[in-house]
Amino acid sequence: MDDGDRIDGGRRAVLGGVAAVGAAGAAGCTGLFGGGGDGGEDGGSPDSDIGQIGSGREGRGAPGGTPMEEMPALEGELTLYSGRNEFLIGDLVNYIDDLYGDFSMEVRYGNSADLVNQILSEGSGTPADVFYSVNAGSLGVLADEGRTQSLPEDLVGVVPEEFATEDWIGISGRARTVPYNTEALSAEEMPSDIYAYEEFGADLGWAPSYGSCQAFVTAMRLLQGEERARQWVESVVENGIASYPDEFAVCQAIADGEIDAGFTNHYYIQRVLDGSPGAPIDTAFTEGDAGAIFNVAGGAVLDAAADADLAANFVRHLLSAEAQDYFARTTFEYPLHPEVQPIGDLPTIDELNPPSELDLTQLSNLEPTIDLMRQAGADV
DSSP states (O other): OOTTSOOOSOHHHHHHTTHHHHHHOGGGOOSSSSSBOOOTTTTOOTTSBOOOSTTTSTTOOOOSSOOGGGSOOOOEEEEEEEOSOHHHHHHHHHHHHHHOTTEEEEEEEOOHHHHHHHHHHHGGGOOOSEEEESSHHHHHHHHHTTOBOOOOHHHHTTSOGGGBOSSOEEEEEEEEEEEEETTTOOGGGSOSSGGGGGGOOSOEEEOTTSHHHHHHHHHHHHHHOHHHHHHHHHHHHHTTOEEOSSHHHHHHHHHTTSOSEEOEETHHHHHHHHHOTTOSEEEEOOOSSGGGOEEEEEEEEBTTOSOHHHHHHHHHHTTSHHHHHHIIIIIOOEESSTTSOOSSSOOOGGGOOOOTTOOGGGTTOOHHHHHHHHHTTOOO
């Protein structure tokens, strides 16, 4: 989910069940992990019906991983610079803040790129201890500038090795997909090659002004070169691809039968199914190309952190059983802890086939991509 896009429903109620974990342990909690948990934005009972998304939310049991109660207690003061929107992570961050009486946290929300520039301009005087980014690119910039500290090895080892370095660690992920209307197309008709969509013969849609869509074209540019990426954009534009303001709108248009298929992150399909469980929309994936990229939101401990251990342990809490299940249930992202599965009838991370040669930290360089898309006739 792009962090400028608000999610609707159940954020407070989902975390309302977290308190039961500390008292009863993860295995015994049904408020957060079991059949209840989503009481809606009015803060209803955590034991209320949460409905079903795809095939995985109803009756979901306790996830694997380490619960917060088994992690080092947080003590002291910490400043978090968050490139993730408060609408998406505010309840989780506030819960962690309130969990410990001897811990206090200040959070500054903003655009990831803007916060990187702020950290660089503040230098060693930055108050930030932890940077939480919506993408790997911003984390890579800080690491390249020497503005991060090495993370503990046991923390880095929590997620698959491709989603962490010694300087930063992924916390949740998003897969590029091709949602399609099941009344117009079958799974067998959906190409596994992104370039086959140049002449697919179906009504397509996208959100070319959206950051995730631009990152997808950036991946195409990096993997196949400027000319091949321009050719693809020109082809889909000439064939009448419809433009939408965001990728949720693309998926809603697919479910409504306005278009046959489109290009979006995976969780927008789950959001449509959350509101309309019987909607005629399903998820297709390409293989090994730009249409199959998997990007991550993640965290880093800054070089100027007043207490590096506290900062690392806060990041550790974002990879706890409760937090990882929160990302699955509430933002519909892929949890990066291997023992916590995504919501919906989705392949596991291991079953996805993203391009192995792509460096995720390069996907934030969108300016050349925007120029290319405009030259190719895209409505950016």
